[in-house]
Amino acid sequence: MSAVSDLIKSIVDKNDVVLFMKGTPNFPQCGFSGQLVQILGYMDVNYEHVNCLENDEIRQGIKDFSSWPTIPQLYVKGEFIGGCDITREMFQSGELAQLLASKGIDCKQPTKA
Structure with a gap:
């Protein structure tokens, strides 16, 4: 592995939830990064961000690390979740809340309608 792969792996390994994004949570630099910031904020998830x-x-x-061509990328407990x-889609179906809860990560569970 390269030095950058080692760095990415260490970031992913030492943080329960990591968002590799364009910009910062307070100032996302693309709409897709902004959507993920909103989702994680709505769910009250504590996460680390990396401004790519x-x-x-x-x-x-x-x-290269994820074999996924786009940013943002979300990782939970070392596992690549997706862009x-x-x-x-996982958020809307309730699957994201279930995944976070199953990994022992505090988050606001969706209310049933």
């Missing part, structure tokens, strides 16, 4: 725009090596390295579309 600040480091070209991480920006490319995360795509914006997958995470949004």
Whole structure:
């Protein structure tokens, strides 16, 4: 593995929830990153973020690390969950809350209608 892969692996391993995104939670630099920030915020999930725009090596390295071509990317307990579309679908179906709870991560559970 390369140095950037080692760095990404250490970030993913030492944080329960990590969002590799464009921008920051307070100032997302793309709509997809913004949607994931909103979802995680709505669910009250504590997470680490990595601004991929600040480091070209991480920006490319995360795509190689996950074999996923786009950013944002969400990781939970070391597992790649997906990008914006997958995470949004999981959120809407309640699957994301179930996954977080099953991994022992505090989050606001959706209310049943």
